[in-house]
Amino acid sequence: MSGYLTTHVLDTARGCPAQGLKIELFAIKDDSRVRIKTLVTNADGRTDEQILPAKSFATGTYELVFHAGAYLDAVGTPPEAPRFLDIIPIRFGMSEAAHYHVPLLLSPFGYSTYRGS
Template structure:
């Protein structure tokens, strides 16, 4: 089996996929953080391509950065100064060559994640 990484972002306050949310992927190596890719979610709250496809997959530590504040602004969620949630970094490890799915359930005042399938 080859490894790869995907995500899915759901706006739990609005009850729909989070379309147009910018996501960045970083590889973490000790104190070093290397930007690998920037993607935007589609109308289903997913990216049009795998975040980390099998030909680029390596075990190790990674970070997904979800730009929630800009998404909330774009959807007309009433703004605060400053927003409670703006940029959400999720740091996680991938220890084997398999499918890693890291979804984000998002609202203006909270979020949750898990390793999905």
């Protein structure tokens, strides 16, 4: 089995997928971050392609950066100055060639993630 990486973002405050949310993927090497890809979620709250497909997969430490503040602004969530949640980084390790699914459950004042399937 080849490894690959996916995500799914759900807006739990509005009860719907988070469409139009920008996501960046970084590889973490020692003390540096190397941006690999930038994607935007579709109407289902997923990306149109795998974040890290099998042909590019490598084990290691990665970071997904979710641009929650811009998304919350775009959907009309009342603004704060500054927003409680703006940029949400999730750093995680992939230790085997498997499907890694890193979903984000998002609201203006909290979030949750887990290793999904």
